[in-house]
Amino acid sequence: MRNPFFEITDRTVVFDGATGTLLQAAGLRPGELPETWALTRPDAIREVHRSYLEAGSDLIATDTFGANRLKFPEGGEFPLEGIVRAAVALAREEADAFSARTGKKPYVALDMGPTGRLLKPLGDLDFEGAVSVFSEVAKLGEKYGVDCILIETLNDSYELKAAVLAAKESTSLPVFATCVFDETGRLLTGADPLTVVSLLEGLGVDALGVNCGFGPDKLGGVVDDLLKYSSVPVIVKPNAGLPAVKNGKTEYDVPADTFAELLSEMVKKGARAVGGCCGTTPEYIRKLASAVAGIKPVEPPKKEYAAVCSGVRSFIIGSRPAVIGERINPTGKKKIKGALRAENYGEIFDEAVKQEERGADILDVNAGLPEIDEPAVLETLVTGLQGITSLPLCIDTSDPVAMERALRVYSGKALINSVNGKDEILDATLPLAAKYGGVVIGLTLDEDGIPDEPEGRLAIAKKIVERAAEYGIEKRNIVIDPLVLTVSADPLAAKRTLDSVSLIKKELGVAVSLGVSNVSFGLPGRDRLNSVFLAEALSRGLDAAIANPLSDTMMGVFTSHAALTGADPGFARYIAAEDGKEEKKAAPAAEMTLPAAIETGLSSRAAELTAALLETTPPLEVIDKYIIPALDRVGKAFEEKKLYLPQLLMSAEAAGASFDAVKKKMPRDAGASKGGIVLATVKGDIHDIGKNIVRTLLENFGFTVYDLGRDVPPERVLEAAIRHKVDLVGLSALMTTTVPAMEETIRLIHEKAPGVRVVVGGAVLTREYADAIGADKYCKDAMQTVDYAKEVYEGRRI
Amino acid sequence: MTAGVYEPFSFGADEIVISPREYMRYMGAGTESDGALTALIDECLGEVKDALRIRGVTRTSDVETCAPAVRFSFCEIESRSLSKNLSGCSSAVLFAITAGAGIDRLISKYSAVSPSRALVIDAVASAAVEGAANKLNALVKERFGKTKPRFSPGFGDLPLDFQRDLLSFTDAGRRAGVLLTESMMLTPMKSTTAIIGICEEQK
Structure with missing residues (x-):
């Protein structure tokens, strides 16, 4: 085990160039798997390694890019272990021979490329299936003696997580990961550089970066962003531009000199390692190595921000007060309880989408019901939700088993809700945050309960930050929740919480969050009390609140606060939120009957009309006389081909909206299921x-x-x-x-x-x-x- | 036999034609839409255009037809219908193209909350992929002259398994993110592949 970034500190680390390009020149046919050459054409592979070492590569990657069980199944023509063993041996022998000749000590990295399959839910490969595919190769690499692991050319953040997690948990080697960003600066499945950095740093990679995709001429923006966000060394390994055939020969459009020059510029900005991908040759690496030789490396400065992310996008904690949507939680919610018990998650997905549409920044997910298998349900829920919403999730459970399963399958870096000052809790949850990444919410309570005074809460917050540091979790990845108690039980409760917000922010410099709704428990006019309390807390610097995004009053506080404190450039969010309300109010009240609304497929109109009708008509009568006949007419018209599938579905949804309105008025379980x-x-x-x-x-x-x-x-x-x-x-x-x-x-x-x-x-x-x-x-x-x-x-x- | 180089490309949403005839057919909507459906379609068109990230890759291969076999520079395949399609061609452009993973996510999202919207978005996205393939086809014609109608794995007797060879030849996973599932389905879902024969006399 050796990490070039620890040993080579006085100059830029030079990786190697393309393998495929050289093997094609040596006769690799289209469709032929280059990994098989470790067994069938070892001399050609040796030549690739030798030529890069002589060109100035400090690190060479083994010929194992596609060496995995999916491409080399058991019982196939080529054994996977044989390929990895041979590929590692060839690289190691060439490195040793080079070392004997020159006294330099090059590194051998196990190369791991993508599995070639897309992970669920976009594709059909299980997350754990992907982890085990990568683990197998990583273990073989370690067994046969590589120095480190280079995961490269991944273009999906979820597969990236599987690969890094596998490499980290099945070996003790340094792990580097580079991805393919396109000219819009995102991975093919959508993640931007900030998201990739948050995910990878959370998983504990030793270096990260970009490879393949385009030439260095088109990657400047991506590299700038990686350098802006990453606290670990950044690797840049672009293609030699795009290929074209000239006079029967394939040529890439960024020549070696330009390539070296462009990468030198990136090194000056802070890139710590450079190399090449498709189209680059030993000539490129030679020019590159000499171009960067005289540039003194810049240590990546430690960054102060913390972000949570989904597989697609991120939220930087503190960039504006975050709304953590609280509605996916069975406590006090009949609908969610029912959905969790029946494992019918449609209702929950619906809540997720509604909260997203109303401006939530992060979604809290809680499946804590005593009678269900919480770890299994939470895992399913997180997996499902990440296909429905691109908002980052806040995983909310007190069961460490459930927490681990959810963090494991989550495609991003979650908000972890929560730990507190109890040692037992800290010891159970902090290792999970350290392994999977995450921003941890720490509640200021411990074995003795919640201290009354702000100083007591600060002391627990300090303890949480210190204990987290023992696990390698930086302070920036901690959010303290000084806890809200109900004012009806203690008139000073709200004031103490607000003072704690101020004190903890001032003394400890961490982000602070609150679950606000609790403050008004037992009192009338709760929405108003909650919103005034929230406004007070925001003015003290609150960074996040767990709140109900469907409450106009609460959301109004967030948007108004941002508008009044210069945190909403051009009042864009404020105006967008207010416009939405105007539209709703201004909807024309044209004459329409409920059956007509259903038959034309107008869901919100159907719900309104149903509510109006229920003022004068018993619920069952609304169903039997209005909804069912309308639905039957639509069904018949469809069968007679008088209307078509989309209209049929729209009508069914309008009827659904109408049923929902009726159900609110009905004694429970009236209108039983037909089966x-x-x-x-x-x-x-x-x-x-x-x-x-x-x-x-x-x-x-x-x-x-x-x-x-x-x-x-x-x-x-x-x-x-x-x-x-x-x-x-x-x-x-x-x-x-x-x-x-x-x-x-x-x-x-x-x-x-x-x-x-x-x-x-x-x-x-x-x-x-x-x-x-x-x-x-x-x-x-x-x-x-x-x-x-x-x-x-x-x-x-x- | 020789093969060209991979050529990745991308189209913006406004560079392609999303044919109303196509999406109306895909969603099973007859030929005319009424007020509520028209409004829904308009909204969905906007959402699809925002989520589209059309990417693809092409690569040319030499072709020899000797019915029922077709010989490419990267493999040989038995298919009478492809052999017929490519008769008179000595080369062909193979391509994979996708509307991107964002579209799949949009469809899953609405599948959970509004199946009618999911249906319309699915149909519009399929029409968008078709539009993107048409655009590519036009570019191929512009560059190579007369071409054959494009032909996809699964057409006629061309086995679906041919997807594997086609994607591997075009390096579509790496260049455009188009991959296969175990059961030979393309992912992201709104993706397509095809072969466009280039007519001999034009070369």
Whole structure:
């Protein structure tokens, strides 16, 4: 184990150039896997390493870019371990020989490229699957004696996390990671440089940077941003520009001299390591090494900011007071409790989107219900939410097992809610923050409870910061919550909290956050009390508040405060928020009946009209006389081809909005479900638009739907069918390649849950095809599925 | 046989035509939309255009057809329909193109909260990919002259498995972020690949 950034401090570290480019020149055919050459053409690989060492590379990367189990499966022509062993040996032998000749001691890095598959939910590879693919290679690299690991050419932040986590937890080697940024300055899956830096520093990489993509002529902005945000050394390994064929020869458009010159400029700004990717050759590296030789390296200054991020975007703590949306929490919320118990997460996703639309900066996620398997549910929830919202998440649990599972699968750097001054809690949670990264919320309470006086709370805050430092967690990654108690129980409670905010900010210089709503508990006019308290706290420098983004009053305090303190340039956020309100009020009150609103598919109008109707009409009558007949007319018109799928769905959603309004007025559980249906897109299939349409219709025709999502293994469908005691399962498949999975699912259900019927649909299916794979029913569209569900349940019950 | 170099490209949302005929067909909406649907489509068009990040990569290969086989510089494949499509061609442009991961995220988001919006966005995004492929096709024509209709894996008897060879040849994962799932689906979902034969006499 050796880290060039520790040993080479008086000059720039020079990595090597392209391997593929040289191997192609040596006869590598298109489509041929370059890693196999470690076994079949070892001399060519040796030549690559030798020529880069002689050109001035301090570090050479092994020929293992694509060496992983997915590309070299067990039992295939080339054994994975054999490739890694041979590739490491070739690099090591060349490095040693070079060392014997020159006295220099070059580094050998295990090269790890992407898996070649996209991770869930965008693709079909499990996060843990990706971790284990990378772990296997990383362990082999360590076993055969590399000095460090170079993860490169990743263009998805989630896969990047899997690779770094794998390398860190399965070896003790230094880990460097570089990604592909495009000319817009983002990874292909969307992350910007700040997000990449936050994620990677959180995971504890030893250096980070950019490689491939474009030439150095187009990467200046990205490198500037990496240098601006990173506290660890920055690596720059661009392509030699873009290729073109000239006179039958491939040439890249950034020549070696220009390449060296452009990279020297980046070194002057602070890049600590340089090298080349596609199109670069030993000539490029030679010119580069000599160009940077005389430039004194700049140590990356430690940065003072802290950011949380999702896989796509970041929020810098303290950049403006953050609204941490509090609504995904079962405490006191019947709807969320029900959704968690039934594992029906649609309601929760809905809350996430609403909070995002109303201006939340971060979303708190809490699944703490005594009767559920919190670690499993929290993991599922975090995985699901990161596909729905790009806001950073705040993981809120007191169970360290649940916390670890959530932090592990989270595609970003989370806000960790929370630790407190109790040693037991600190010892359980701080190691997780150290391993996975995160900004930790520390509550000022300990074994003796919450101190009354601000000084006591400051003392606990200090302890938290000190204990965190023992785990290598910097102060900038701590947010202190001095806790809000209810004023109705103690009239001085609010004042003490506010004084604590001031004191802790002044004495400790950390960011401070509060959960505000608690202050008004037990008093009328809570929204007003909360908002005045929030305004007071903001004026004392509060950095974040856990609050309800759906409250106009609360959000008004945030936007007004920013507008009044010069924190909202051009009043952009303030005006945008106020414009939204005006529009809502100004909506024309044209004459329209509820059935007409449903039939035209106007959801918000349908909800308003329902609420108005409920003033004079009993809930059940609203359903039977207005909603159901309207929905039936729409269904019939669809079957008669008088209207089409989008209108049908819009009407179903409008009916859904109407039902929601009715439910608020109904005694609980009146209007019972017509029956339960498990829905899934089969294993291997990631297209679920059709299944979602079926779900919407079924729900609005009164059925309870257990939607298992997409790419669902047969066993999970069976398990859900049994657990929820349904009579009907609906399966969807889009492509012929996944129909076998559908057939297997049907077979399993018929075998293990006889009596449960299976209805199938999807682009490739026909009635004949459905019969051939043993389905009980084929439905060509969502309306037919509703009719069949009615037949199954009404037929059986009569 | 020789192969050209990979050429990555990107298009802005306003450089492509998103055909209303196409998206109306994809969403199963008949030919005319009424007021509420028109308003929804307008909103969705805006959201899709904001989320689009069209990227792709092309690479040319020599081609020999000897029905039912087609020989490329990187592999040989049996397909009568492709062989017919490429007859008279001695080279072809292969490409992969995607609307980007942001579109997939937009669709998942609305799948959870508003399936009608998800349906419309899905359809508009598919039309956008089609529009991007049309634009690329036009550029290929401009550069090489007369071309054959573009042909994708899964058309006729060209096996879906050919995606693997095509993506590997164009290095589409690295250059454009287009990858395959185990069951041969392209990811991001709104992506497409094709082969455009270049007619001999024009070369």
